[in-house]
Amino acid sequence: xxxxxxxxxxxxxxxxxxxxxxxxxxxxxxxxxxxxxxxxxxxxxxxxxxxxxxxxxxxxxxxxxxxxxxxxxxxxxxxxxxxxxxxxxxxxxxxxxxxxxxxxxxxxxxxxxxxxxxxxxxxxxxxxxxxxxxxxxxxxxxxxxxxxxxxxxxxxxxxxxxxxxxxxxxxxxxxxxxxxxxxxxxxxxxxxxxxxxxxxxxxxxxxxxxxxxxxxxxxxxxxxxxxxxxxxxxxxxxxxxxxxxxxxxxxxxxxxxxxxxxxxxxxxxxxxxxxxxxxxxxxxxxxxxxxxxxxxxxxxxxxxxxxxxxxxxxxxxxxxxxxxxxxxxxxxxxxxxxxxxxxxxxxxxxxxxxxxxxxxxxxxxxxxxxxxxxxx
Numbered sequence: 261x262x263x264x265x266x267x268x269x270x271x272x273x274x275x276x277x278x279x280x281x282x283x284x285x286x287x288x289x290x291x292x293x294x295x296x297x298x299x300x301x302x303x304x305x306x307x308x309x310x311x312x313x314x315x316x317x318x319x320x321x322x323x324x325x326x327x328x329x330x331x332x333x334x335x336x337x338x339x340x341x342x343x344x345x346x347x348x349x350x351x352x353x354x355x356x357x358x359x360x361x362x363x364x365x366x367x368x369x370x371x372x373x374x375x376x377x378x379x380x381x382x383x384x385x386x387x388x389x390x391x392x393x394x395x396x397x398x399x400x401x402x403x404x405x406x407x408x409x410x411x412x413x414x415x416x417x418x419x420x421x422x423x424x425x426x427x428x429x430x431x432x433x434x435x436x437x438x439x440x441x442x443x444x445x446x447x448x449x450x451x452x453x454x455x456x457x458x459x460x461x462x463x464x465x466x467x468x469x470x471x472x473x474x475x476x477x478x479x480x481x482x483x484x485x486x487x488x489x490x491x492x493x494x495x496x497x498x499x500x501x502x503x504x505x506x507x508x509x510x511x512x513x514x515x516x517x518x519x520x521x522x523x524x525x526x527x528x529x530x531x532x533x534x535x536x537x538x539x540x541x542x543x544x545x546x547x548x549x550x551x552x553x554x555x556x557x558x559x560x561x562x563x564x565x566x567x568x569x570x571x572x573x574x575x576x577x578x579x580x581x582x583x584x585x586x587x588x589x590x591x592x593x594x595x596x597x598x599x600x601x602x603x604x605x606x607x608x609x610x611x612x613x614x615x616x617x618x619x620x621x622x623x624x625x626x627x628x629x630x631x632x633x634x635x636x
Contacts (some may be wrong), residue, residue: 299327420467421474428484428493435489440471522634529627529634531598534606535560536626541606560597567592610635 303325306312315321420443427439444467475491478484485492498506545552567573571590577583586592595603602611608619615623624632 302327417470417473417477420470421477424471424474425478425483428478428491432493434491436472436475436491437489439475439491440468443467443471525631526634529631530602530607530611533608533610533623533626533635534598534601537606537608537622538601562597562600564595564600565592566595 303312303321306315306321307325312321312325316323316325321327423443423446424439427442428434431438444464447467448464475484475486479486481497483494483496485494565586567588568590571588571592574587576585601607608623609615610620610623620635624635627635
């Protein structure tokens, strides 16, 4: 019994590189056992050491205290016990040590008719793996679900508030029905659905309800004002200093526009005075000298091209006499009919600020009463 060197450590094969279990065969050395003496000695050993209860629990002894499956006589050397060793180098789990019988009795225990057992250790617990997988799925699903809710919220009241704000700002003065009708038409048009998310048609009642809510929000923020059914645009809230600077810039722009328009108005007033003064002059000449000859009158409007006598001029006229092409070999001047009338004194010298009091009174009568301040 003492010559048996078969131990659990000698049966283990360190195969950390392989993930599959390897088959190991332990051969019990041949030895002749007397059936009666061995049986009695083994039973006596368990009883004397107090291991009979443990032997019953593991199935070596039956309830009567006899060895299960013990056969007397000689044991064949071919009796073998098959074990399967599984490497646990990659396993995070730890196995607790088990108490084994003394090595002196290993040969007798192994020689008993015990069925070979297969020991397998899983790297991870399937329950914990499923739990972790479910946790990941739940977290991903919850994030995506929250994202979808956020997108839906973004396309809800905030989206309609922006649309309503743009509509009211563009119109200046509008009503609830006008804004709601335009948005219903806009969102009901399938051509405005650019993304697959917008394929779901909008409910008309839902649109009108959101427009109503958006108008209340804008009115609470003092962006719009409402008087009965009339909605007026006030403006977006801004910084006072920034708004003041913006108003100053806008004021300067409008002052420049007013100056430009005032100059244009004064020029038009001078033209009207010149034309009326020319008509009055021609009437007086017709009364005293008669009507002019057909080839001596110049029709309005006209232009005059002025250059020196030494300048060579090449003039080409189209067949319909609507286009004229001039080529000069020297400098030249072009004057329109208003400039010619001013040089003739038809504007009473108002363009130069040199007007007599009697001429100023005559010029004031040639323009409407509302424009008289611009003549002086």
